[in-house]
Amino acid sequence: MISSQINLAFNKCKKEKRPALLTYTVAGDNTKKKSLEILNSISNHADICEIGFPHNTPIADGGQIQTSSYRAIKNGIKMKDIFQIVKTFKKNKKTKPVILMGYYNMIFQYGENKFIKKCKQVGVNGIIVVDLPWPENKLFAKKCKKNSINFIQLLSPTTSKPRMKKIIRDSHDMIYLISMLSTTGGKLKVSPKKILENYNKIKKINKSKNLVIGFGITSKNISSFKKADGCVVGSEICKKISNSIEKRQNPVKNVNYMVKNLRRKLL
Amino acid sequence: MKKIKKGIPLIDQHNKNGFWGKFGGNFIPETLKKPVEDLTILFKKLRNDKKFIQERDYYFENWVGAPTSFIKLENLTNYLNGAQIWTKVVSEANGGAHKIYNATVHSLIAKRAGKKYIVGDTGAGYAGKMLSMAAKKFGLKCKIFMGAKDIKRQKPNCDAMRANGAEIVPVYTGSQTLVDAVSECMRYWVSNCDTTHMCVGSTVGPNIFVKICGWSTSQISKELFIQMQEEFGKIPKKLILINCVGGGSSSFGFWNEFMHYDKKQVMFIGVEAGGPKKSKRHAAPLTYGSKIGILHGAAQYVNQNTEGQIEETESISAGLDYPGVSPLHCFLKDAKRAKYTAASDEEALSAYQLVTKLENLNPSLEPSHAFAEAIKIAPKLSKDTIICVNSCGDALKDRDILRQKLGKYK
Numbered sequence A: 001m002i003s004s005q006i007n008l009a010f011n012k013c014k015k016e017k018r019p020a021l022l023t024y025t026v027a028g029d030n031t032k033k034k035s036l037e038i039l040n041s042i043s044n045h046a047d048i049c050e051i052g053f054p055h056n057t058p059i060a061d062g063g064q065i066q067t068s069s070y071r072a073i074k075n076g077i078k079m080k081d082i083f084q085i086v087k088t089f090k091k092n093k094k095t096k097p098v099i100l101m102g103y104y105n106m107i108f109q110y111g112e113n114k115f116i117k118k119c120k121q122v123g124v125n126g127i128i129v130v131d132l133p134w135p136e137n138k139l140f141a142k143k144c145k146k147n148s149i150n151f152i153q154l155l156s157p158t159t160s161k162p163r164m165k166k167i168i169r170d171s172h173d174m175i176y177l178i179s180m181l182s183t184t185g186g187k188l189k190v191s192p193k194k195i196l197e198n199y200n201k202i203k204k205i206n207k208s209k210n211l212v213i214g215f216g217i218t219s220k221n222i223s224s225f226k227k228a229d230g231c232v233v234g235s236e237i238c239k240k241i242s243n244s245i246e247k248r249q250n251p252v253k254n255v256n257y258m259v260k261n262l263r264r265k266l267l
Numbered sequence B: 001m002k003k004i005k006k007g008i009p010l011i012d013q014h015n016k017n018g019f020w021g022k023f024g025g026n027f028i029p030e031t032l033k034k035p036v037e038d039l040t041i042l043f044k045k046l047r048n049d050k051k052f053i054q055e056r057d058y059y060f061e062n063w064v065g066a067p068t069s070f071i072k073l074e075n076l077t078n079y080l081n082g083a084q085i086w087t088k089v090v091s092e093a094n095g096g097a098h099k100i101y102n103a104t105v106h107s108l109i110a111k112r113a114g115k116k117y118i119v120g121d122t123g124a125g126y127a128g129k130m131l132s133m134a135a136k137k138f139g140l141k142c143k144i145f146m147g148a149k150d151i152k153r154q155k156p157n158c159d160a161m162r163a164n165g166a167e168i169v170p171v172y173t174g175s176q177t178l179v180d181a182v183s184e185c186m187r188y189w190v191s192n193c194d195t196t197h198m199c200v201g202s203t204v205g206p207n208i209f210v211k212i213c214g215w216s217t218s219q220i221s222k223e224l225f226i227q228m229q230e231e232f233g234k235i236p237k238k239l240i241l242i243n244c245v246g247g248g249s250s251s252f253g254f255w256n257e258f259m260h261y262d263k264k265q266v267m268f269i270g271v272e273a274g275g276p277k278k279s280k281r282h283a284a285p286l287t288y289g290s291k292i293g294i295l296h297g298a299a300q301y302v303n304q305n306t307e308g309q310i311e312e313t314e315s316i317s318a319g320l321d322y323p324g325v326s327p328l329h330c331f332l333k334d335a336k337r338a339k340y341t342a343a344s345d346e347e348a349l350s351a352y353q354l355v356t357k358l359e360n361l362n363p364s365l366e367p368s369h370a371f372a373e374a375i376k377i378a379p380k381l382s383k384d385t386i387i388c389v390n391s392c393g394d395a396l397k398d399r400d401i402l403r404q405k406l407g408k409y410k
């Protein structure tokens, strides 16, 4: 079996003895064109790019990502634009894995099968659906797998061990560990040590899965997570975009600088 | 088409994934899986626990004030000259609306779960006011999420919440109404589910919240069932139960005990908020054929665009101003057990004027929507038809809107 682009990206990082850096930005924030420019530039430093398809009733996102999402929706972003952004992006960056992330209603309205087909067409490598937990996601995850798309399961500090085992069993190449009880963008309210304990517990169940940590990770604390397979930074980037717009500065440049710095802190 | 089963409460007629037919379920982030499961187990235990039931009944009777009265509106009946108009004055309940039942039960559950904090959403402010009352009564710290627009238009209820020591968290996102308050409350719970109990203010949200709320408000029809038998010696041959529908907690509670009757005998009419006559916006997903979507953790008919973005609503009534509706009502619509229709802002206002002119009753803008429907259909119906309207809220909270729209309040 050929390894997925996601797996390959992790393997490369492991060889370099560092965690993978995953970025999260919202498609269409603040415009279609700008969000593509941001992606193009940060993908020089990020190993995997998560791209949010924004929803206007997000029940698990904090202020920063909400602001980015509402801004993108207000500027008229549609599902078809999001696929176009991915398609254009993948044209220059063929091997850079892209993960789409969002809420189930958007997929439901688009049609599950049509959504997966379109993802495959434009080169999406993975999908995260925030509000489609296990076991409700089993069928959708299977459909993704059939189409060589990674369905990424989430684990949280509230996930019990027996449940963890079952979720891991049904997971694909990558698993996402939510660091703490929080929406996205919360302040890291538990110590990195505590988070890594939970991380190790999961790794013990299955070493071979690439496990990334997200929620509350910023330039300030990212270097505490060097032992992880990957770190996701989202809200800090979204906030930087907001600040740049506010100050009439170029978000592309500012975000690029930030992500470059994040990458440096993982070395 | 899904059929309603006899002999099992409707709240329990869901599958193992929490769906009533195509509706409901648990579209929640992983973090909430455990707290939702814990709550599900606890509720299952408590509803079979005699002591818990005794406790609930004690507080319903002695604190909420059960039963609320069931009366005939003689003047309105004479004026309309058709079906008899009766009402269950649920607004007599402590605090002034049916939201007290759900708030009381949730607070009792929170105590049993060992939680010290309770949070809830509110639109009209009644769910918030009642939760603040119950929290105070049972010694819980309380936070209420409320859209900034609603804080302005429902001031009397906000004053009450603050007086009860609750913190009101204003929500500025989206339309700054109930939908945004529920979202923000759920987000808060995601971050604080280890210490905090969440009360969803209506029969919406993930499966277990629909169940707890429906179980609690069913008190209304339990009382009504007995009162009807006392009044008429039996359940009338032609009975129409009319209720406004926002999230659907008062209507579900008003109908539950009559669920197994043939709809030819006991008809249910749910009245949604049609919004201003001139506006395209409304809060009536059942009436206007909105598509199924996911909102606040459950599949339901919901106002949305083709992309799946939830649409903004518009209604004079903050309590009905919600783009979705309970999965239970979606199910009742599809099973054809209940009929749904809408009343416009203007119709609700004139119903309010007529009812308050003729009767010693002061229904808030939400039940005024239900009265609008009763006023519309009663003249065409026979005199032996009994229409009963749930007068589920008191209009004091609407003081400012009524003054502005009608030039006076009472």
Ligand SMILES: Cc1ncc(COP(=O)(O)O)c(C=O)c1O
Pocket (backbone or CB within 6 Å): B097, B098, B099, B123, B124, B125, B126, B127, B201, B202, B203, B244, B245, B246, B247, B248, B249, B250, B251, B318, B319, B320, B364, B366, B367, B392, B393, B394
């Ligand atoms: C008096 C009153 N009636 C009705 C409603 C609508 O909610 P539901 O349909 O859940 O009863 C509300 C909600 O705030 C309310 O305050």
